[in-house]
Amino acid sequence: MRVLAIANQKGGVGKSTLAVHLAYAALEAGLRVLLVDMDKQGSLSLTFTEPSGAEPGLVASALYGEALPEGAQPQKISEKLGIIRADKALLSIDKAENAVMRYPAKALRTFSADYDLCIIDTPPLLGVRLMASLSAADFVVTPVSVGLYELAGVADLMQTIHVIRTQGFNPRLKHLGIVPMKTNTRATEEREALASLRERYGNAILPETLPERAPVRKAIARRVPVWQSTRGEGHQKAGQEWRAACNAILGRMA
Numbered sequence: 507m508r509v510l511a512i513a514n515q516k517g518g519v520g521k522s523t524l525a526v527h528l529a530y531a532a533l534e535a536g537l538r539v540l541l542v543d544m545d546k547q548g549s550l551s552l553t554f555t556e557p558s559g560a561e562p563g564l565v566a567s568a569l570y571g572e573a574l575p576e577g578a579q580p581q582k583i584s585e586k587l588g589i590i591r592a593d594k595a596l597l598s599i600d601k602a603e604n605a606v607m608r609y610p611a612k613a614l615r616t617f618s619a620d621y622d623l624c625i626i627d628t629p630p631l632l633g634v635r636l637m638a639s640l641s642a643a644d645f646v647v648t649p650v651s652v653g654l655y656e657l658a659g660v661a662d663l664m665q666t667i668h669v670i671r672t673q674g675f676n677p678r679l680k681h682l683g684i685v686p687m688k689t690n691t692r693a694t695e696e697r698e699a700l701a702s703l704r705e706r707y708g709n710a711i712l713p714e715t716l717p718e719r720a721p722v723r724k725a726i727a728r729r730v731p732v733w734q735s736t737r738g739e740g741h742q743k744a745g746q747e748w749r750a751a752c753n754a755i756l757g758r759m760a
């Protein structure tokens with residue numbers, strides 16, 4: 507099982523939307539997918555709802571214990587999809603001691619034979635849960651919006667990834683790169699911001715950009731991938747962009 511974290515401490519940049527679409531793409535490719543929702547807002551849980559009569563399953567805060575509860579399993583949503591849902595107790599994790607940061611990596615290895623890909627959605631906060639997710643991950647991908655405020659946070663995140671790699675948390679963490687998200691290439695300021703991002707971070711900026719497109723919000727509301735039952739040219743375009751980006755990201759993990 508390879509573990510991919512979606513991370514940016516900035517809120518609303520499209521982390522959960524990307525996590526959900528990567529899951530759809532991986533399932534379509536036949537992979538067994540384990541979702542881990544580290545964000546109390548529970549976006550993954552809202553998208554992948556509980557099948558009726560399903561066992562409650564392991565919750566995310568339990569990953570921060572020294573050992574998992576006996577026999578605990580992710581909730582099965584379908585044959586190839588499992589989820590570890592966000593729960594209220596996640597909020598207290600950020601007040602816990604730093605030692606718990608290492609537990610989720612160990613806990614998730616329990617399921618490594620049951621799944622091919624584990625996708626971790628992280629909260630918009632540079633705290634214990636983000637550090638723990640990066641410690642557990644083989645790969646991290648960073649959606650970034652290109653506004654002034656959003657860009658200011660990228661350096662902090664790069665620094666955090668560097669700390670995780672070099673200070674004994676997780677030397678094998680690989681940064682797949684930055685995905686420019688919700689861009690509006692018609693705005694001069696945004697084109698300039700994107701250019702300066704490329705100048706500063708070079709190859710770390712992935713070639714796939716995901717522009718602001720209304721069908722993305724609609725697809726999320728309908729709980730389907732944006733490339734499914736596309737209607738009209740705009741929708742089709744959005745579908746193609748997202749499918750290509752998700753497949754490219756998954757392909758880079760090979």
Ligand SMILES: Nc1ncnc2c1ncn2[C@@H]1O[C@H](COP(=O)(O)OP(=O)(O)OP(=O)(O)O)[C@@H](O)[C@H]1O
Nearest residue numbers: 517518519520521522523630688717718719722723
């Ligand atoms: N390319 C896009 N075009 C249009 N809307 C988008 C796009 N990407 C994301 N969105 C929308 O932007 C909103 C925020 O996205 P999302 O919840 O994925 O961000 P997030 O980074 O997970 O936020 P948080 O930090 O609060 O968890 C959602 O309503 C989502 O549908």
Ligand SMILES: [Mg+2]
Nearest residue numbers: 521522545549
């Ligand atoms: Mg989110």
